[in-house]
Amino acid sequence: MLTCDHPFPLDQYDDRVKEHLRFTGFYHASQIGIVQCQKALVNALVERWHPNTHTFHLPIGECAVTLEDMAMILGLPTDGLPVTGITMSNFETLEAECLHQFEIAPRKSNYRGSGIKLTWLRDLKERLQLTDENNIQSIGQYSWGSACLAHLYRALCRASRFDCKEIDDPLTLLLVWAWIRLPYLAPVPREPRSFPLANM
Template identity: 60%
Template sequence: MVLKVLAHSDHKDVIRVIGHMMDKGHIKGSRMLQCDHYMSSDRYNPIAEEFLRDTGFYYVSQIGVVQCQAALVNALIERWRPETHSFHFPVGECAVTLEDVALIYGLPTNGLPVTGPTLSSYEALEAECLDQFGVAPRQADCRGSFIKLTWFRALKDRLVLVDDIQIQRYVKCHIMLLFGTVMFGDKSGAGVHWKFLPLLRNFAGIIQFSWGSACLAHLYRALCRATRVDCKEIDGPLTLLLAWAWIRLPFLAPIPSNPRIFSIAKR
């Protein structure tokens, strides 16, 4: 009877969850998403700091490594409702907002939309990289429309920062690494889609895009996909999600082993 009622309500995912968890009346177990592809943060040469500030990506470059908190991520996913794009708690609803993105990542949240065509041909990818970096990745350095992060790291290490052109190329490599890790990371954590490269052509115009809005939209999509019963892994800006949870819900934050203690006179 329960399944019939749910079917009339078109709750297909709920029915699939019941079928997944029940086997002849016995509980099989719950679902635990994987989110363990974090990589070390990419540092940058201080010579390029001024150029990095001009693009609006300086503050997000200061984000350190956040080890995966699988239990917290899964608990938040259980409370996420795709219909409202918010977390449903017993005390009410809450969600990650553009203000949170601006405070945590320091990204611009107004400006031009991050949009454009998505091409899949290697020839177009090669031409774009040759135009912006003077070199192009081999097909072995690509995975479909994704360029491996190792290629950008190797190129970044080879660049000699002797003039503005080389520094701009260096900063573009660093931004693409940010895209592939803390902003628009995929489930592999090893590549970044080259569709973002055309938006970096005009170096002075990079800051005009609303990168914070695109990052938040990517997080929302990742959370919505993670609510599906057949999803086994979550991607997206999980560092943003964890930092938001620890700031807005401080009782969930980890307790430091050596908390800093200040005397009352110095507070």
């Protein structure tokens, strides 16, 4: 049985941040609350995931989460520049990148494996101010929906290995996709469908 990482609760944004979120295409995604993880459903989907084809093999046939699903469920942009970069897998490289980006570096206690703990990034976010208009404008030029979908595929491929015991985000995308495609499994929505669909 896989365990699921849970996202942090929503923060409240001031008007200036909301304006930047709308401009960059992240506003709708920022309004999505926490979706309670359905471990049994996630495990059933992972068991039916085939890493070679990036599809679920169900009794009714093969199916996959698509870019259109991505755009409708989370509301992230799916056109624009690709989100690419080097994979940083050691302490020294991450430390140098943090110094370059944030002018501050995390301590070794702020690392988990080859990544930085989200608590450090959240604390950093409280102290930083978004003031560089050029960087804010460039954010909206990227296909964040494609990156999120690729991350989901990678998480499913990793979780389908026999030695993996957990799966990370974006579980909201996976669960809402399953509830749309298999509506008899879905919880009863509190409100009529709205955009993005994960807000139901």
